[in-house]
Ligand SMILES: Nc1ccn([C@@H]2O[C@H](COP(=O)(O)OP(=O)(O)OP(=O)(O)O)[C@@H](O)[C@H]2O)c(=O)n1
């Protein structure tokens with residue numbers, strides 16, 4: 102993987118692609134003693150699987166992992182760099198990561214693919230699908246999955262309404278936007294947004310939806326570890 106160079110990209114080229122991996126969460130829902138991204142899954146820390154998949158995408162010029170400020174568990178590797186500037190929300194972690202990318206020579210015209218450390222089942226093919234769909238797009242987009250189940254609204258433990266599920270998608274990552282656009286969007290959105298696309302939407306733009314996969318799940322709950330392990334095992338990892 103080529104290092105990030107400190108030269109501006111010629112305007113006629115589409116801009117380089119960088120992966121930004123927020124990995125500064127605590128995993129409070131996962132039931133683990135430490136942050137879930139370091140939990141062993143199929144013989145390796147969960148985060149390692151995420152990085153292995155991203156490092157098999159040749160079009161990525163760099164991979165930057167953003168961990169919490171005092172987290173010394175991950176070192177720079179052959180294919181990734183580590184920035185210890187994670188924030189107290191995912192949005193803050195991503196904002197700080199974008200600033201770090203700029204400090205390391207990325208430019209506002211470059212594309213950034215933000216991908217959760219916790220989505221360790223991502224595949225190079227899925228990342229490639231997103232890149233192919235978005236690299237010529239004026240806005241950018243995200244991997245997402247159409248809703249497969251009937252959707253209920255809850256009130257005090259009972260169903261208050263059944264909501265129409267047509268045209269409803271579950272947002273996944275990676276989410277791919279130009280660095281400059283994403284930086285402006287996240288600065289305006291603050292800490293409440295839970296993904297990059299919603300910050301971009303708040304600017305009045307409409308990110309492209311790229312069909313993802315149910316297998317690209319986010320390891321969130323205790324039972325997700327066994328599922329992730331089984332899927333990785335079925336892929337021979
Ligand atoms: N302050 C934060 C919070 C989350 N994340 C990252 O954002 C991704 C998706 O978040 P989530 O699954 O919610 O992870 P956690 O915040 O760690 O989990 P929980 O909400 O259960 O505490 C994870 O890779 C997580 O490490 C981050 O970098 N910085």
Ligand SMILES: C[C@](O)(CO)[C@H](O)COP(=O)(O)O
Pocket residue numbers: 191217271272273274295296297319
């Ligand atoms: C970005 C995300 O993965 C999209 O589904 C998700 O919102 C991140 O999880 P969180 O629980 O909102 O931090």
